[in-house]
Amino acid sequence: MEYGIIGLLILIANIYAIIKIIGSGASTGAKVLWIVLILVLPIVGLIIWFLAGPK
Incomplete structure (x- = not known):
């Protein structure tokens, strides 16, 4: 169960980073x-x- 939560947090962080990259x-x-x-x-x-x- 805890690996699923960690994976979900990594996925959310990656989506956030990609959105920030696209808007940069x-x-x-x-x-x-x-x-x-x-x-x-x-x-x-x-x-x-x-x-x-x-930056």
Whole structure:
């Protein structure tokens, strides 16, 4: 049960990050790369985006 809750929280965080990426002023190529990174590596990509992505 607790793994399901953790998975749901990660999914919500990833959706939030993708929405923020789409709404950002970055170039289209950068947006695509960030979204692909988050989709391919959900946890690691989210951490990298949180540290390096938003300004």
